[in-house]
Amino acid sequence: MPRPVLSERERRVLEAVIQSYVETAEPAGSSMIARRFGLGVSPATIRNTMSDLEAKGFLFHPHTSAGRVPTDLAYRMYVDSLMRSAPVQPAETGRLTDELSGVGSSSTIATILRRAAQSLSVVAQELGVALGPRLDNAVLQKLELTRLSHERLLLVLTLQAAGVRTIFVEVRGQIADSAVAEVGGVLNERLAGLQLRDIRTTLSARVRDAASTRDANELLNIFVQEGELLFDVPLVEDDAVVLGQASVLAEQPEFASGENMRRLLAITDRHEQLAEMLRKRSESSGISITIGNEHDDPRMEHLTMVTASYNAGPLSGVIGVIGPTRMPYDKVIALVRHTSQIVSEVLQ
Numbered sequence: 636m637p638r639p640v641l642s643e644r645e646r647r648v649l650e651a652v653i654q655s656y657v658e659t660a661e662p663a664g665s666s667m668i669a670r671r672f673g674l675g676v677s678p679a680t681i682r683n684t685m686s687d688l689e690a691k692g693f694l695f696h697p698h699t700s701a702g703r704v705p706t707d708l709a710y711r712m713y714v715d716s717l718m719r720s721a722p723v724q725p726a727e728t729g730r731l732t733d734e735l736s737g738v739g740s741s742s743t744i745a746t747i748l749r750r751a752a753q754s755l756s757v758v759a760q761e762l763g764v765a766l767g768p769r770l771d772n773a774v775l776q777k778l779e780l781t782r783l784s785h786e787r788l789l790l791v792l793t794l795q796a797a798g799v800r801t802i803f804v805e806v807r808g809q810i811a812d813s814a815v816a817e818v819g820g821v822l823n824e825r826l827a828g829l830q831l832r833d834i835r836t837t838l839s840a841r842v843r844d845a846a847s848t849r850d851a852n853e854l855l856n857i858f859v860q861e862g863e864l865l866f867d868v869p870l871v872e873d874d875a876v877v878l879g880q881a882s883v884l885a886e887q888p889e890f891a892s893g894e895n896m897r898r899l900l901a902i903t904d905r906h907e908q909l910a911e912m913l914r915k916r917s918e919s920s921g922i923s924i925t926i927g928n929e930h931d932d933p934r935m936e937h938l939t940m941v942t943a944s945y946n947a948g949p950l951s952g953v954i955g956v957i958g959p960t961r962m963p964y965d966k967v968i969a970l971v972r973h974t975s976q977i978v979s980e981v982l983q
Contacts, residue, residue, distance in 0.1 A: 638712070639691040647674055648684045649693055650717045653705045657963050660888045662702025707927035707960060710939070714924055714964050721965035723973045727758050731970075735977050743798060744768065744947065744982065748877045751954055751978050756879030759970045760887075761958030762899070763879025764942075765978075766913040768950035770868050771832040773797045778826065780819035785809055790865065794831075795948050800868045806857060814850035821845045822858065830949070831866050838862040876906045876913065879956075889937065889959040898934050899957070908932075916942050917953045922968055927960045941967050943975035947982035954978055 665682035752763035846852035942955030
C-alpha cells in the first residue's frame with residue numbers, strides 16, 4: 636500500500652509532533668507546537684494540519700487528551716525522510732571506546748559482545764542486544780587431533796577471527812597412535828583454508844582414498860559419517876544472543892505499568908526466537924530499523940529494534956537496541972552505528 640504524500644507544512648508539523656512526544660512522552664497540542672517550534676503559522680492552522688495528519692494515519696488522538704501522538708507510520712516517515720543525522724557526542728564516544736578497548740586480546744567474542752551490549756544499554760538508555768557471528772563462513776586455519784583415551788579423541792580447531800574450538804570425537808575400539816597422527820595430517824592438508832560450511836558439504840570427497848592403513852581408514856570414516864556435527868561449531872557455549880541491561884528501560888513511562896516490561900522479558904527470555912529475529916537482520920548491511928507493528932511477532936508491537944551489522948574477518952553478526960517506539964531515533968541510530976564500528980575494529 637503506497638504511503639500517503641505529505642505537503643511541506645504537514646511534514647514540518649509531523650516532525651514537530653514527533654520531536655515533542657519523544658522528549659516529553661506527552662501528547663502534543665497545537666498551541667504547544669506553535670509556541671515551541673516557531674513554524675510561522677497559527678495554532679488553528681497547526682490544529683487543522685494535525686487533523687489532516689490523523690486522517691492520513693500519521694497521528695492518533697488518545698481519548699484522555701486533547702493532544703496527538705505519532706503512529707508507527709509517523710515514526711517510519713520520520714526515520715526514512717524527516718530525521719536529520721545526529722553526531723555521537725564525545726562523552727558517549729569516549730565511554731563506548733573505553734569500555735571496548737579495555738578488553739584483553741584473549742577475550743572471546745562473547746565477552747566482547749556482552750561488554751558492547753551492556754555499554755550500549757547505558758549510553759542509549761535502551762536494551763542493548765547482540766548476536767554472535769555465524770561460523771558457517773569461518774575459515775579453518777589448522778586442526779590438531781590428539782588422543783584422550785582408548786575411545787575418545789580431542790579435535791582442536793583454530794578458526795580465523797573466531798579463536799579455538801574443541802570437539803570430542805568418540806571412536807570404536809583401539810585406534811593406533813600412528814593412525815591418529817596420519818588422519819590429523821590428512822585433515823590438516825585437505826581442509827585448512829576452507830570455510831566450515833564447505834568442509835561439511837565436501838568432506839567425503841576431499842578425504843576419499845586418503846588413508847594408508849585400515850585404522851586410518853576407519854578413523855576417516857568416522858569423520859565422514861559425523862562431519863556435519865563435528866564441523867557445525869557453536870560460537871559460544873550457552874547461547875549466541877547477548878543482552879545488556881533491561882533495567883535502563885524501567886524509568887521510561889512506557890514501562891511504568893509493568894505490562895510492556897513483562898512482554899519484553901518474555902521475548903528476551905526466549906533466546907532461540909530472538910536469535911532468529913536478529914539473524915534475519917544480519918543478512919542486510921547498514922542500519923536495520925523495525926518499528927511497532929512492522930514486527931512479525933505481535934509481542935513487539937509497542938517496541939522498536941535498531942541494529943547494525945559488525946564484521947570479524949569473514950564473519951558477521953548484529954548489535955543494536957530494543958526500546959519503545961517513542962525513542963530518539965537520530966541519537967540511537969548514531970550510537971548503534973558507532974558501536975558496530977568499534978566492535979568490528981576490536982574483533983579485527
